[in-house]
Amino acid sequence: MFGFKRKAVTQRVIEAVRPNIAAAQMVGGIDRAFWDDRAVLGYLFGQILIFIKIQGGNRLSNTETAQILADTFTALSNANGERIATEVARLNQTNEPDFEAAKERGMVVVSYTLGLLKNEQHEPLVLEAMYSIEDSGSEPSRENVSGYLFHMFWTERTERLRETQL
Secondary structure (H helix, E strand, O other): OOHHHHHHHHHHHHHHHHHHHHHHHHHOOOOOOHHHOHHHHHHHHHHHHHHHHHHHOOOOOHHHHHHHHHHHHHHHHOOOHHHHHHHHHHHHHHOOHHHHHHHHHHHHHHHHHOOOOOOHHHOHHHHHHHHHHHHOOOOOOHHHHHHHHHHHHHHHHHHHHHHHHO
């Protein structure tokens, strides 16, 4: 793929993932440890992978995909995206449990939101979101469930951080 197409894919991926940064800031803020948090990196990586696949299909080489990943992390973090992407690659290769669980969760959130999740009626995260929404007296519509799933990760991360600071 030519560089200008890679850049277009990168921009679309950044735009798709950027709301996560706003949600993180809104729920608990972005602290020093944010860009080193294995769960945060896994969650964002899972979403980035889905969006790269949607935007670039199978036309992207491994090198182009790695560059999109680094450029995306640079844009999202305003820091060294190469360093973050290198750490993500290391965590992905070592199958680190927190990273892997969060990566899967990020993929589920995006796949459900876009209507791409197979067997969504059996997905534990989706079921949890639906039950919580119903318990609050609201309709568990796709929009409500997507919103709940989106904010659930960031709320849980904030709670984890508070517990470790006590």
